[in-house]
Amino acid sequence: MSVLAAIAVLLVLIVVHELGHFAAARLQGIHVNRFSIGFGPVLAKYKGPETEYTLCAIPLGGFVGFPDDDPDSDITPDDPNLLRNRPIFDRAIVISAGVIANLIFAYFLLVGQVATIGIQDIQAGLVIPQVDPSSPAMTAGMQGGDVVIALNDQPLGDFPEATTIFIEKVQNSVNKPLNLTVKRDDKTLNLTVIPQENEEGQGKIGVGLLPNIKLNQAKNFIEAFTYSAEAYENLANLTVKGFWQLISNFQENAKQVAGPVKIVEYGASIAQNNAGNLFQFGALISINLAIINILPLPALDGGQLAFLLFEGLLGKPLPLKLQEGIMQTGLVLLLSLGVFLIVRDTVNLAVFQDFIQQIGL
Template structure:
């Protein structure tokens, strides 16, 4: 249930972003599908767009006029003709900047949804604020062993200023084993303390495990500060950016081998987590929706042919070359890109299955 409430609306919103901007620029849509594969139900509107629900609910697509398939590969009849023939409602005959905006609209819509959720939380509940002051230590604390004392105010980590305890957490939690130089204020003096974050396997109430960085410091109590509409949007945008940078860091750690590829998750794991968050209540679930919405935007903006980021990469090349990439080059890139996407889907799904308790993981 949580999975359907999560992925269905997010995919629909993503594709609706493409559709609305396409409509704004006069591009005709042949099909709007939630899911892939065989059509289960649908109808055709007065503009000729086929709205349908398809068998495989792992995504969706808008097929504009001139698209050969759901990946928006151009039909052979429109290849290379964007600057040679008048615009007739075909996506591939629209001006380059319009095509780029139509493609970017999908991920942008997901980002807007996440910002709206975080901004609504900030206005309704407030922004959590905790001073970066050491209030205590855990039983095993590398910070205490390194010389940190209760009452110390953390001012910087590796030369990067911090003004809130959450900023300290953001610099430590995603980076197990990271070497840190902590600057603290103690009785009016500045003290520099080198620390190496512990690598700790943390287990949540549902039994999900994750490897995190930890130094064993506890803060004093904090407060919630009410924000107005503009400040809430600014705060929400900064939270989205923070989450995105964590995703980039996590992906970099997997590529470099600092994290296991087993930490990658797919649709089964998303379904599991969404159900767990829904069981905790509406607010935790909505927060999880925002997180997945950012994740969906991030993945789609990767420069892989077949994804939105791949199309944008082609348009960037077209802007530099002043002509589209050749048909053969596009075909090869799309084939390789789709093979990568399908291969990744198979891999993360296998990861998800092997992580189920029945397999002893």
């Protein structure tokens, strides 16, 4: 059920994106002949007065079809309501509307979570969920629920950087005292712990580590919108920084790129632990989809906007064959990347690895 919940979230985000394109076109009176969710075999379809609506078997995308290049269309090529015959600004609205829809929807997902459940706000420091018996941490007086906010008088900062700093310092401090500043309820304590050496020759103190998360619950709609705006800004900043790190240091960070299978796995894990957090998961993925689609790459919305930019600068569109060649090449590369990520992430799934071990491969 958790896997189905994660897939449902992705499907909703795809529908929202395509509805953005569809609504922007129809509200301007632009002809639309198809609205499709998914790819592959058609599971269901409905033929409206002008538009055919289809649901396909593979829910990994969708598209809004226009009759501009449909040889079987009854609409004359000079019809002013064909997308290609509209001014650049009208077409830019249609192309960018999917991205805008995802960004707006992400915000209202956060509003929904804040209003009903509350939202997780990561604070500085690390929570100690448990302390092992007879461990250096217990000897030092640490307790489950403590929040470590500083190490050797240096503030830890936020997760996940705080975790990296804490682990490295402990591992490199065998039999050396570490001064911890700990918050326990309303008190601030200074504790000294001496890491012991483990089998690998590294220091350990016998504690678990969790992010320091505060659950913000709104008392009214104004607070709900305020908390959501702050959470939205944090998610957007983290996403943009993540993309910048990927682009600026692609070789090192390429392995962290997740495909649909990995995203569903993450979502299923979230749904299994706390289904309410699917709101926040959906908001994060929605912002990611928006940023990915606005990149000026062929076969994406950003690539089509780039064509419009060239048309505006040159005073005429690029040759149709050139546009088609670029878009087809981009589509092949995009699909190839998608297939690669799906295969890679599927092979790395725990259930798949267990199966491989059982059959002796």
